[in-house]
Amino acid sequence: MTFCFAVTITILNIMPKIKKDCLICNRISLIKKGENPYFVIELKSSYVVLGDNQFYKGYTLVLSKIHSSELHLLPKSSKQTLLKEVSVIGEAVYKTFHPKKLNYELLGNEAEHVHWHIFPRYKNDPNPTMPVWIVDKSIRNSEKSIPTKGKLKEYKKRLLLTIKNIYQNNIS
Numbered sequence: 697m698t699f700c701f702a703v704t705i706t707i708l709n710i711m712p713k714i715k716k717d718c719l720i721c722n723r724i725s726l727i728k729k730g731e732n733p734y735f736v737i738e739l740k741s742s743y744v745v746l747g748d749n750q751f752y753k754g755y756t757l758v759l760s761k762i763h764s765s766e767l768h769l770l771p772k773s774s775k776q777t778l779l780k781e782v783s784v785i786g787e788a789v790y791k792t793f794h795p796k797k798l799n800y801e802l803l804g805n806e807a808e809h810v811h812w813h814i815f816p817r818y819k820n821d822p823n824p825t826m827p828v829w830i831v832d833k834s835i836r837n838s839e840k841s842i843p844t845k846g847k848l849k850e851y852k853k854r855l856l857l858t859i860k861n862i863y864q865n866n867i868s
């Protein structure tokens with residue numbers, strides 16, 4: 697209950713600032729309309745979603761609520777909260793999917809809106825020392841890598857449970 701209370705209060709503090717032609721802002725709009733099937737949880741400074749593809753099982757994104765092309769351009773308070781949230785979500789991904797290693801990436805070359813990619817890397821990774829982007833987009837987005845409704849539901853449920861557990865127990 698403490699978790700729900702804390703999140704409800706803090707959500708009121710930072711309202712999303714949306715830019716119409718931004719891919720990430722559009723995804724956030726879908727979340728607000730209840731139409732983003734990848735949505736996991738809303739935090740104080742961010743929205744958490746699973747990746748469109750699950751080539752790397754557990755691939756998760758943390759989307760800043762505020763549209764900003766650069767991390768340092770965010771207001772100080774939301775920037776600090778956001779960084780903490782990225783750490784918590786990384787921990788949750790790790791504890792949920794048990795990878796060998798996590799990769800955090802903040803790029804924004806295509807969508808200039810601060811968002812982190814959190815990629816779990818596994819023992820059977822074909823290119824363990826290389827960034828995930830070395831795997832061609834057509835493979836990462838192949839039909840085989842798109843989660844079924846059932847898988848998506850299962851991954852979201854498991855990840856959400858771990859996130860709540862981390863916040864409730866204040867163990868991060």
Ligand SMILES: [Zn+2]
Nearest residue numbers: 718721763809
């Ligand atoms: Zn945006």
